[in-house]
Amino acid sequence: MPLHSLQHLSPTAVLGLWRLTETPAELWLLLPQAAAYQRLLPATADARRQAQWLGGRVLLHRLLAEARGSASEGTQVHNDPTGRPYLHGTAADLTVSLSHSGTWVAAIVAQGGRAGVDVEEIRDKAQRLASKFLAPNEWAAAQAASQATADASAHYTLLWSAKETLYKLAAQRGIIFKTQLLLGEFEPQKAGEIPATLVLSGLETRHCICYSQPSPGYVLTYCHEPLA
Template structure:
């Protein structure tokens, strides 16, 4: 099975990466039986395979903390969580051949992986502020990274209703192979600053992730 890496980020959090190569049936066979019944229907084969790979990866990451028998489900906001370990924070993302999963025994987590493509650049007026658009310029990869970082903060907050262009803002940055971005979550009654780590997994994919140990909202 192509588990790419398991990276401890703190004493309480681990990031896992999976490079998807196997068919859906091979993934389903290594999961607890209940997943066959709760697998979403109406999806194309690629998305179904990604969904299964996310669950396989989540169980791999969880083994870094415990061997409890669990099932990963989603709450009313779409946030994944383990039914038997509700205090654990979980974030999942998949795009193309890459799947990421971040788990923490406390606090909040967020991760996102994106295929670098011009879609983010075309949608930039919807999710980037004027300052962010100016900073992104004509760089397709930078637009994708802006989108990914905002998705990570959105997942970190884990509630609906955020407007990316207004409530999640990023400081200007120089695009590198890996680095740290500074993001700001601007809520009605609070403001918080977050460090979002990023990597260029390949020239065609970007990964972002963040961990917040303290409750800040």
């Protein structure tokens, strides 16, 4: 399946979604500079992980063309030692964020500022690990909210995804999800916003995490903050 959707979050940022139906061989044909990327592909990736990896780079190149209004020749997607993607080459000044889970790939390309995106397949794992990544008040609120919904796993997965997006926005290592990535109260819906607080070096900053459901069984969260 080709590009699923493009959404301009601001005049300087675009969010893209790709629904994976292609094989790795088919995705290689869509990827610019395929020979260069062959050297970057993780050696241990199985066919599913290869498709996700390739799909993410195909999507980012599509978003680069959208953001710049031209082909992304001379630019490659690399990963730093922590695994965070960045652009190497002629578009190194752009900010990127990338996520994949199951059959979905999501990415943001922005001209400056900060960005974070996360897509998650709904599973019961987040609910089982809730006490490890939720602050006590967040866990209490989640337990109350999950009693009012038919799918508690979806709610806990949304909370995990929101913290993942906030973590990517922070762009720092060693962050403790339970105490430094904090979520405020919100009324769960199919799509909406979650108030969030990032605690770094004793300073608190306020943020807004947007969320939606790209398809049944998945949640998507994202945030872009342009330069002031």
